[in-house]
Amino acid sequence: MTTRTATDFTHVDPALYAKAFQLLDPTPEPAAPAAPAAPTPVSLILAAAPPVHRPGPVEKTLTDALAFLDTHGWAKHRLIHPEGARCSIGALRAATGARNAAYRDAGNLLLDEARSQHGNQWESIPAWNDSHTGPQVRGVWEAAIRRAHHLNI
Template structure:
């Protein structure tokens, strides 16, 4: 019986040669996945978006944005904020986090940002500030 069943299956299988042009295609453009938003509070979400922007576009010092599109901390926050007031509130919160948890001598975000050697610490501080804002419910 098994031999007859195998023959019946073989008879049903299409044995035409496979045309690879139907299978192989050029590179497929995959749309970017929507950015994951882990925070529900407005300031935490804003700081998270600024963090993602610095990671994506790069970091710079001594200007809001450089020729390549990299941004300083304030520039990234302003680019992501819905209003100047939201940006100012987020910057004030960020400066408090910098002073309280990283550098008590920081006078301004710009002066602290300018003292950094690369974008590692500025990106880290934005991520940390987003987490702290979420923990505080702001």
């Protein structure tokens, strides 16, 4: 399975940004170096730091399972291919190690996203997995991960 690496970013001239910020904040720069400021207490630095995202169990399970597919490969029509590739259910099982709540909830979200993208006729993840191409399956995985992230689950 391949991952798209092309970006859609447009190169921006750093000098243009510098000029724009200068126009927005026209305060002159000091001629001589300023005296070093007093050290900032660590508590102020920590208080100003943005919160770190901690993925919920569903997002983590889906992310780990997709990483497993990226590493070992994706398969159709079998849980585990002799060379190590797995189908979507096999990847979920590998990511959780057991059929626990995270496994169940991640599977439900993945199937819901598959139905959202490919129609409500899919009764199970294996049926959907076996009827689609690798890029289609990957697109559903990525959308399910984004959804889990957005829902903070």
